[in-house]
Amino acid sequence: MNGPTTARPADSARRPGGLVVTGGLAAAAVVAVALNAAVAALAHAAGVSDDFEPLHLSDYALLTVVGVLAGAGGWALVRARSARPARVLRTWIPVILLVTFVPDILLGTSDEPGTSWGGVIALMVMHLIVAAVAIPAFRLLLPLPGQRP
Numbered sequence: 001m002n003g004p005t006t007a008r009p010a011d012s013a014r015r016p017g018g019l020v021v022t023g024g025l026a027a028a029a030v031v032a033v034a035l036n037a038a039v040a041a042l043a044h045a046a047g048v049s050d051d052f053e054p055l056h057l058s059d060y061a062l063l064t065v066v067g068v069l070a071g072a073g074g075w076a077l078v079r080a081r082s083a084r085p086a087r088v089l090r091t092w093i094p095v096i097l098l099v100t101f102v103p104d105i106l107l108g109t110s111d112e113p114g115t116s117w118g119g120v121i122a123l124m125v126m127h128l129i130v131a132a133v134a135i136p137a138f139r140l141l142l143p144l145p146g147q148r149p
């Protein structure tokens with residue numbers, strides 16, 4: 001006996017479910033935190049002061065996770081609302097990444113204890129790492145319409 005069939009959009013078969021997306025985003029955050037830990041360790045080995053708090057695990061780990069989640073939220077929003085999401089993301093991702101450097105540059109000009117331009121450059125590298133890990137994860141977990149698998 002044949003029962004009723006449910007029609008599905010052509011690309012829904014390749015879209016990961018919510019649990020897979022959640023796990024994938026968590027994995028991306030863990031990888032980004034681990035790579036950022038390596039950057040912090042290298043920065044400290046190169047002479048950045050231990051007093052430079054943004055390079056403490058408790059500071060950058062939380063911000064790395066927030067960055068991955070905020071990026072996923074922005075990606076999902078553009079994906080859902082834009083007629084040309086790939087074009088919008090191609091424009092806005094570099095702009096947003098550059099904007100994230102502004103607080104680092106301002107920190108570099110401050111009198112905060114332990115602050116050095118070496119530490120500030122390490123923070124900027126961390127931003128690039130988060131983007132380099134998160135964007136491929138978003139492409140896999142939150143594919144854009146018309147994107148090949």
